[in-house]
Amino acid sequence: MVSTIYIRMRSRVETKECQKITLSQTAQIIAPDQYFPDLHKLVVYELKKVDNQLVVLDVMRIINIISVQFPNSEVQTIGPTQTIIEIIKDKKITSWPLFLFVWILLFIGSGLAILNFHEEVSMQIVHQKLYWIITGKEVAKPLLLQIPYSFGIGMGMILFFNHIFKKRFNEEPSPLEIEMFNYQQDIDHYVSIKENNESVKHLDVD
Template identity: 40%
Template sequence: MTSSQVFIQMKKRILARPGQILRVGDVSRVLAEEDREQIESLPVTRFGPEEGNMAVVELMDVVRIIRREYPTLDIRTVGNPQVLIEFKKIGPKPGWITVAGVWLLLFVGSGLAIMNFHTDVSMKEVHERIYYLMTGMHHSRPLILQIPYSLGIGLGMVLFFNHLFKQKFNDEPSPLELEVFMYQESIDQYVIDHEKTKGQKGSRVPSG
């Protein structure tokens, strides 16, 4: 290969199987003037089951492996300095009884949470007071307020989370999605820092 340019951008996070040989194309995106497929097929590392659920591959390790095979290559790097590897073990899918149990637990729990909140803020008394101010009459069950309010809670939750089952109303992320994203970002950064502290390298795969 002549002294041509190749651009390497590490992926942010990938899934792999324990013991899988990870190649350049698995952990990064490669833009090359020539021989891109040969570069992507270079083995980088292999992590065994003893590595746990997550590992990290550094950009410099990828550059060193490419440079070893193509010493005259002009390598340019962009983006993240490492990629986070998450190992997924194939397990049985949960049965419908498990799914129904989890759904029932969440349904009852959320219902109790809403009822306890309404009890804490005396929502029933507030509705009665509003009904009295509007009509001048006392009523222990002002359904004309309670029914629209109950329906509004459900509609408000749908609009708040921007989801109705699998249907999304627009591309704007919901507050829950943002919180999950920020939580995942914190977890990823912790794992990266932790793996660097351990000096985890994995088992290098011979390139020959």
């Protein structure tokens, strides 16, 4: 009697260098009880030192491995057809001088960007006119409006990014997180297509 094994490939997994990748790491599995323990620890790929940071594992390779180990089974795939394995190397400790340099560079750069924007739209003149409309007095520096406005910029950035240090206000993703997610999706799509093209080239050469 033929048993059916269902697998759903994960889109991306992270692992360390030179490790054996098991089926349970790269896919979700639904299988008969007698097969499940062996499928869970079935090695589908072994990382090597020559591997790049990203390795693409195709579902056809997975099906072939399962078919060899379980000849009396039928493999059904659901969802993605490839898993991208990202090799995480040991992180180097960032020095404090480098951290401070980058922090100061970003702080000054963002400050200059805000100042240039306000100068371009004549924000000081706008504040002066608003102050005159509200109070009927003309002043060169309407601090009554400028100080709350400055604090408002900071609060607006915090609410916009939905973070203050490591604290998140709610579960809704920030626009930056969405852009980073879309960027990661584009990278994964590019890596998958490039891997397929490379495989076709190798077949043509052979």
